[in-house]
Amino acid sequence: MRYAAEHKDQTRSALLKAAAEEMRAHGPDGVSVAAVMKRVGLTHGGFYAHFDSKDALIAAAVGEMFVHAARRREKYAGSITSIDGFIDSYVSAVHRDNPSRGCPIPALMSEAGRWPKGARKAFDEGITRLAQRLAVLMPSHVTEPQAAAMSLIAEMAGAIALSRSVADAALSDALLDSSRAALKQRFTSN
Amino acid sequence: MRYAAEHKDQTRSALLKAAAEEMRAHGPDGVSVAAVMKRVGLTHGGFYAHFDSKDALIAAAVGEMFVHAARRREKYAGSITSIDGFIDSYVSAVHRDNPSRGCPIPALMSEAGRWPKGARKAFDEGITRLAQRLAVLMPSHVTEPQAAAMSLIAEMAGAIALSRSVADAALSDALLDSSRAALKQRFTSN
DNA sequence: TTGATGATATGATAAGCATCATACTATGAA
DNA sequence: TTCATAGTATGATGCTTATCATATCATCAA
Numbered sequence: 001m002r003y004a005a006e007h008k009d010q011t012r013s014a015l016l017k018a019a020a021e022e023m024r025a026h027g028p029d030g031v032s033v034a035a036v037m038k039r040v041g042l043t044h045g046g047f048y049a050h051f052d053s054k055d056a057l058i059a060a061a062v063g064e065m066f067v068h069a070a071r072r073r074e075k076y077a078g079s080i081t082s083i084d085g086f087i088d089s090y091v092s093a094v095h096r097d098n099p100s101r102g103c104p105i106p107a108l109m110s111e112a113g114r115w116p117k118g119a120r121k122a123f124d125e126g127i128t129r130l131a132q133r134l135a136v137l138m139p140s141h142v143t144e145p146q147a148a149a150m151s152l153i154a155e156m157a158g159a160i161a162l163s164r165s166v167a168d169a170a171l172s173d174a175l176l177d178s179s180r181a182a183l184k185q186r187f188t189s190n
Numbered sequence: 191m192r193y194a195a196e197h198k199d200q201t202r203s204a205l206l207k208a209a210a211e212e213m214r215a216h217g218p219d220g221v222s223v224a225a226v227m228k229r230v231g232l233t234h235g236g237f238y239a240h241f242d243s244k245d246a247l248i249a250a251a252v253g254e255m256f257v258h259a260a261r262r263r264e265k266y267a268g269s270i271t272s273i274d275g276f277i278d279s280y281v282s283a284v285h286r287d288n289p290s291r292g293c294p295i296p297a298l299m300s301e302a303g304r305w306p307k308g309a310r311k312a313f314d315e316g317i318t319r320l321a322q323r324l325a326v327l328m329p330s331h332v333t334e335p336q337a338a339a340m341s342l343i344a345e346m347a348g349a350i351a352l353s354r355s356v357a358d359a360a361l362s363d364a365l366l367d368s369s370r371a372a373l374k375q376r377f378t379s380n
Numbered sequence: 381t382t383g384a385t386g387a388t389a390t391g392a393t394a395a396g397c398a399t400c401a402t403a404c405t406a407t408g409a410a
Numbered sequence: 411t412t413c414a415t416a417g418t419a420t421g422a423t424g425c426t427t428a429t430c431a432t433a434t435c436a437t438c439a440a
Contacts, residue, residue, distance in 0.1 A: 120357040
């Protein structure tokens with residue numbers, strides 16, 4: 001190896017990270033190879049030394065997002081000991097307003113169904129992992145923690161996606177508030 | 191008018207309908223002007239006699255979807271007298287498996303946030319209308335029907351979008367089942 | 381210091397697409 | 411039956427984009 005040993009790996013990671021952000025901000029179709037390379041400080045031609053195709057980049061980026069999200073969760077695992085805390089930070093205006101750094105689920109939910117299976121597999125695993133993580137936190141009055149966790153994810157992700165879709169700020173806030181309140185009432189360990 | 195009086199209107203309607211289906215099936219970026227014209231049996235050139243731009247078509251198609259969904263609801267308003275019935279038909283495998291004829295909300299949720307305001311306005315109205323419709327059906331033990339309706343929409347739409355995203359059929363079913371059961375328990379009038 | 385080679389750049393190609401200018405055609409009025 | 415015109419078709423333009431072939435550059439071993 002003539003370049004520093006991890007040079008290529010670093011570039012690849014940077015590309016993945018850039019693609020993951022672009023994807024959540026502009027959608028999968030809004031990601032262009034040239035734009036991603038530029039973000040990393042390179043030009044478009046060298047791209048194919050790192051990925052076989054754009055589709056391969058997209059698939060890998062989806063995986064990256066979920067892995068990153070999981071790592072983040074584990075990092076703060078200590079501070080999030082109740083469902084309440086999780087709901088508050090997830091169903092929040094900050095999360096709504098920063099899609100490029102947020103959870104991939106609400107950012108990509110409605111388009112993922114149109115992807116090839118490879119890219120969707122990452123979704124399966126991401127959702128399953130998150131559900132397991134949340135199931136553990138369920139208060140004792142919840143009889144089926146795993147099912148409850150899935151239902152919780154559906155509403156949290158739905159609320160964020162909805163709140164990003166509407167044009168009216170007040171309606172957007174109301175959507176977040178309604179879901180947050182309903183979920184906390186449902187899942188508070190009181 | 192040399193053509194039959196409503197000729198152009200019919201073509202326009204057909205274009206809207208085709209665009210609305212294409213959009214839910216392939217995403218807004220997956221809709222090409224030529225493809226929509228072809229679906230209607232025309233060629234791409236004449237498109238601009240009907241719409242100023244592709245964006246105008248998209249915006250109108252979003253509006254169309256919501257209007258159509260509302261009409262459908264009103265049509266079956268008599269048969270849907272309880273929230274239960276609505277939840278059952280919405281959070282269903284049939285709905286999941288037919289995005290092009292289904293509710294626009296889960297089909298477009300995560301991309302709508304990236305649209306220009308014009309197209310998003312249709313979302314506001316569609317969601318508001320649906321929330322009002324559902325609020326009326328809320329059982330008496332629900333204290334804030336409007337907020338409860340928004341929370342209900344978030345979970346229903348989230349569940350459909352999620353169930354479409356995952357690759358594994360069993361997981362997809364589980365997601366639907368979990369949300370359906372949770373919602374029915376929450377909103378049954380018993 | 382030099383050369384081999386892995387990483388990146390330049391430039392080209394071809395396809396897809398929205399948009400538009402212009403030509404044609406079907407239709408109802410005369 | 412003929413003509414004016416609304417609606418549609420043909421074909422072109424220019425842009426963006428993925429992909430690839432080839433050239434150049436940066437680094438480490440010797």
